[in-house]
Amino acid sequence: MLRSWAETDVGRVRANNEDAYWLGGGEDWYLALVADGMGGHRAGEVASRVAVEVIGRVVEAANPGGKDGAACQELLVQAIAQANREVNRLARSRPAFAGMGTTLSALLVHGQEAELAHVGDSRVYRLRDGKLELLTEDHSLVQELVNQGSLTPEEARFHPHRNILTRALGTEPRLKVDIRHEGVRPGDVFLLCTDGLTGVVTDAELEGVLNAAPRSRAAAELVQLANSRGGRDNVTVVLLEAGREA
Ligand code: CA
Numbered sequence: 596m597l598r599s600w601a602e603t604d605v606g607r608v609r610a611n612n613e614d615a616y617w618l619g620g621g622e623d624w625y626l627a628l629v630a631d632g633m634g635g636h637r638a639g640e641v642a643s644r645v646a647v648e649v650i651g652r653v654v655e656a657a658n659p660g661g662k663d664g665a666a667c668q669e670l671l672v673q674a675i676a677q678a679n680r681e682v683n684r685l686a687r688s689r690p691a692f693a694g695m696g697t698t699l700s701a702l703l704v705h706g707q708e709a710e711l712a713h714v715g716d717s718r719v720y721r722l723r724d725g726k727l728e729l730l731t732e733d734h735s736l737v738q739e740l741v742n743q744g745s746l747t748p749e750e751a752r753f754h755p756h757r758n759i760l761t762r763a764l765g766t767e768p769r770l771k772v773d774i775r776h777e778g779v780r781p782g783d784v785f786l787l788c789t790d791g792l793t794g795v796v797t798d799a800e801l802e803g804v805l806n807a808a809p810r811s812r813a814a815a816e817l818v819q820l821a822n823s824r825g826g827r828d829n830v831t832v833v834l835l836e837a838g839r840e841a
Pocket of ligand 1: 631789790791828829
């Protein structure tokens with residue numbers, strides 16, 4: 596059994612919340628999605644909302660309960676491709692939407708397994724036995740510089756160009772998605788979040804809050820922490836906990 600908590604907040608500076616999340620599930624499966632839209636004239640709000648709604652609807656209609664890992668991965672890839680086509684079509688449909696896109700992080704839990712799919716710089720972490728591990732790699736210019744050894748991860752976190760993405764959903768007709776399989780153990784906690792959180796809160800601080808706060812309050816505490824650092828960006832936090840009972 597899974598429990599989930601979600602918080603999204605506009606922050607303290609911006610007029611709109613361009614983040615979106617989606618949670619849903621059925622017998623023996625659960626899907627969590629987080630998206631961080633970009634584009635002017637509220638287009639980012641449209642991109643992130645359309646992306647999570649299309650993916651959620653496609654996965655729900657296919658009912659992944661009982662499917663194996665390969666089939667669940669294929670379903671996620673198909674659903675994200677469909678969302679990409681839809682956001683890209685909208686982006687080309689009117690000038691106000693030109694160039695819009697969104698990050699997308701997806702976690703599909705089925706039985707004791709999970710499939711992750713991801714594009715952009717929203718992130719998925721897992722807390723297991725008190726230790727936090729990042730399961731996704733940002734598709735961003737600064738991450739490429741980190742991979743080349745030109746920046747340290749801490750320099751990247753506060754870099755002025757950290758918002759430049761190398762991949763986003765909706766900006767091109769075709770999209771390459773990172774996909775990853777993970778086992779799920781009782782007590783595992785998955786954190787999906789946008790860069791409004793990870794741009795101002797370190798991984799060590801995330802781990803500290805997740806270990807210290809009551810699970811039902813952790814998502815709200817993380818949002819408060821991001822806002823206490825200026826709240827310059829929208830912030831979204833989704834937590835999923837795998838039950839300790841079998
Ligand atoms: Ca953001």
